[in-house]
Amino acid sequence: MPWRGPTYPGELPTLGYQVLGWIADNLIVPDGPAAGEPLEFTDEQAMFVLQLYALDPNFEGPAISGRALNNGRRIRRAVLSRPKGWGKSPLVAALCMAEALADVVPDGWDADGEPVGRPWTSLGFKAKVQIVAVSEDQTANTWDPLLEMARNGPVGDNYDIEPMEGFVNVPRGRIEPVTSSGTSREGFRPVFSAMDQTESWVPSNGGRKLAGVIRRNLGKVNGCSVETPNAFIPGVGSVAERSFEAWKKQLEGKLKADEGLLFDHREAPPETDPADEHSLMNGLAVAYGGSADRHGGWVNLRRLLNEYWDPDTDPQDARRYYLNQVTHATDSWLSQPEWAGCAAPAETVADSDPIVLGFDGSRKRNRGVTDATALVGCRVSDGHLFEVRVWEQPDGPAGDDWEVPVAEVLAEIETTFRRRNVVGMYADPAKWESHVAAWEAKYGHRLRVKSSANHPIEWWMTGGRANAIVRATRSLHDAVADRELTHCGSSTLTRHMLNARRSESRAGIQIRKEHPDSARKIDAAVSSILAWQCRLDALAKGDLKPERTGAVYFL
Structure with missing residues (x-):
C-alpha cells in the first residue's frame, strides 16, 4: 500500500514520530535537574528529528530488493547549528542510540498508509555508529551523555547492550567515538555518523578530508550523517561553511537532482544590539528557542548575558557561541550580521x-x-x-x-x-x-x-x-x-x-x-x-x- 497522502499542505511522511517514541521509551535525560527522567525533546528539537527521518512519498518499499538496499529516506546529510548549551549533544547522542537499535530503515507502508521501519541489523548490516571529531575533547560532548543514557536508562533492560568506557556493544554492531585522519577511516562502513563542531574541521587539521571519507563510507549503505556545529567563520573553509554553501546551492537549484541536505540553523536577528540589555536578551531568546528559560527550557539567559558582557569574552566569539551568528574573519571587509x-x-x-x-x-x-x-x-x-x-x-x-x-x-x-x-x-x-x-x-x-x-x-x-x-x-x-x-x-x-x-x-x-x-x-x-x-x-x-x-x- 502507498503512503496515505498529505493531510495538510507540504506534509511529508516521516519515521520521526516512531524514533521520538522509541527515544522516550528507552532513553533518559543524562544530567541536570531532570536527570533520569524519560528523554523528551522541545518542539524545536522534535521538528529536527521529524525532518531528518522524512521519507520519499513515492517510495514503495520494501527496504531491500534482492541484494540491493532501497533508500526511502530523503536526507543523507544534515546540519544542526545552534548555540552552546542548546542541547545538540544529548539530541545527537539519542540519535546514535536509535540508529543502532531502533526501526530507522524505511520498509514501506502499513495498511493505513503510515510508514514502517526496521532496524539495520534485520537487513544483514552491522549497526556501526560513529561519533567523529578532530579532537578527543570534541567527541566527549556527545559521548559522555550517550554513556549515561546507555548505562542508566531502560535501553539496558530492553536490549542486549554493553556500555564500555570506549565503546558500546549492541547486537551485531557498535557505537564508538572516533578521532582520526581521513585516510585511516577509508573503507569503514557506518550506518550513521555524528560529526561534532564541524566549524573547526578545516583543511589544516584534516577535517575536510575526514568529512569526505565519512560521506563516501556512508554512501555504501545509504547511511546518514548529522553535523552539530556552532556558527562558522566565513572564509576559513570549514566543513560547516561548505555544508552551508552546498545547502544554498540546493535551495537555488544549482545541485543536480539532490535534495538530500537538511540545514537547520537558528541565530539571533542581525539587528540584535549586544550593548543594549533588552535587545541582547531578546536576541538570546531567539537563538536558544525552546531551550531558553523564557520559553520553559533549561538555559538561563541572564547568566549568558553576564558571560557575554564579561570583559574577558571576545565580542566575536560571543556572537558565534551565544547568538549563533555567523560572523567574519578578522580581516573581513564586511561582517555577516551587517550584510x-x-x-x-x-x-x-x-x-x-x-x-x-x-x-x-x-x-x-x-x-x-x-x-x-x-x-x-x-x-x-x-x-x-x-x-x-x-x-x-x-x-x-x-x-x-x-x-x-x-x-x-x-x-x-x-x-x-x-x-x-x-x-x-x-x-x-x-x-x-x-x-x-x-x-x-x-x-x-x-x-x-x-x-x-x-x-x-x-x-x-x-x-x-x-x-x-x-x-x-x-x-x-x-x-x-x-x-x-x-x-x-x-x-x-x-x-x-x-x-x-x-x-x-x-x-x-x-x-x-x-x-x-x-x-x-x-x-x-x-x-x-x-x-x-x-x-x-x-x-x-x-x-x-x-x-x-x-x-x-x-x-
Whole structure:
C-alpha cells in the first residue's frame, strides 16, 4: 500500500514520530535537574528529528530488493547549528542510540498508509555508529551523555547492550567515538555518523578530508550523517561553511537532482544590539528557542548575558557561541550580521525602475580557480542591490578547463539593456577592454550617468586610481554598515561579499581575495562597488523622474 497522502499542505511522511517514541521509551535525560527522567525533546528539537527521518512519498518499499538496499529516506546529510548549551549533544547522542537499535530503515507502508521501519541489523548490516571529531575533547560532548543514557536508562533492560568506557556493544554492531585522519577511516562502513563542531574541521587539521571519507563510507549503505556545529567563520573553509554553501546551492537549484541536505540553523536577528540589555536578551531568546528559560527550557539567559558582557569574552566569539551568528574573519571587509541586516529578498525591481549596473569580468586562469564574472544591478531610487547574473567555475569535473562563457555574458548584457531601464553602467575593463569599448559604442549615448565623457562605462578598479577606488569601496561599506541600502539576499552575492578581505594601501582600504589563487571569489563584491558608485553619481545628477520613450526608459 502507498503512503496515505498529505493531510495538510507540504506534509511529508516521516519515521520521526516512531524514533521520538522509541527515544522516550528507552532513553533518559543524562544530567541536570531532570536527570533520569524519560528523554523528551522541545518542539524545536522534535521538528529536527521529524525532518531528518522524512521519507520519499513515492517510495514503495520494501527496504531491500534482492541484494540491493532501497533508500526511502530523503536526507543523507544534515546540519544542526545552534548555540552552546542548546542541547545538540544529548539530541545527537539519542540519535546514535536509535540508529543502532531502533526501526530507522524505511520498509514501506502499513495498511493505513503510515510508514514502517526496521532496524539495520534485520537487513544483514552491522549497526556501526560513529561519533567523529578532530579532537578527543570534541567527541566527549556527545559521548559522555550517550554513556549515561546507555548505562542508566531502560535501553539496558530492553536490549542486549554493553556500555564500555570506549565503546558500546549492541547486537551485531557498535557505537564508538572516533578521532582520526581521513585516510585511516577509508573503507569503514557506518550506518550513521555524528560529526561534532564541524566549524573547526578545516583543511589544516584534516577535517575536510575526514568529512569526505565519512560521506563516501556512508554512501555504501545509504547511511546518514548529522553535523552539530556552532556558527562558522566565513572564509576559513570549514566543513560547516561548505555544508552551508552546498545547502544554498540546493535551495537555488544549482545541485543536480539532490535534495538530500537538511540545514537547520537558528541565530539571533542581525539587528540584535549586544550593548543594549533588552535587545541582547531578546536576541538570546531567539537563538536558544525552546531551550531558553523564557520559553520553559533549561538555559538561563541572564547568566549568558553576564558571560557575554564579561570583559574577558571576545565580542566575536560571543556572537558565534551565544547568538549563533555567523560572523567574519578578522580581516573581513564586511561582517555577516551587517550584510544580513540589509537583506530584502522579497523586494522586486520593475523593468521600468531606473537602475545602474556594475560589471567585473574574468578569463581563464593558468593556476587556481578561474575568477567569476559578475553583473550586479542597483536601483537608483532606494539603493536596492541585486544579482543580475554571476558566472562561476563549477565544482568537480564539470569545472575542468572551464572558461567564462563570453557569448552568454554578452547576451545577458544585451538582454538587460533591452529589457530594463539602465541609466548607467560602470565596468572594470581588465581583460574585457574590447567588449567594454563595444558596449560604450552601442549603449553610451543612452546612459544618463557616465564614467567620463570619452569612456562612459570604463571604470578601472586597478592601476593609478587608488584614491577613487578607496572612496568607492568605503561608500559601499558605509552604506551597508548604516543600512542605507537593501539587497536581494542572493547566496552568490552574499558569499562574494563575505569572502572579501580588507587590503591596506597608502590611500586607504581596498578589497582583495584571501590570496591570489583562492577559490573564494569576490567578483560580485567588486561589481557591487561599481554599481553603488554609479548609483551615487546618478543621484548627483539630480533628475530621478522616470519617463518612457518607445521601448527604452530614461531618467
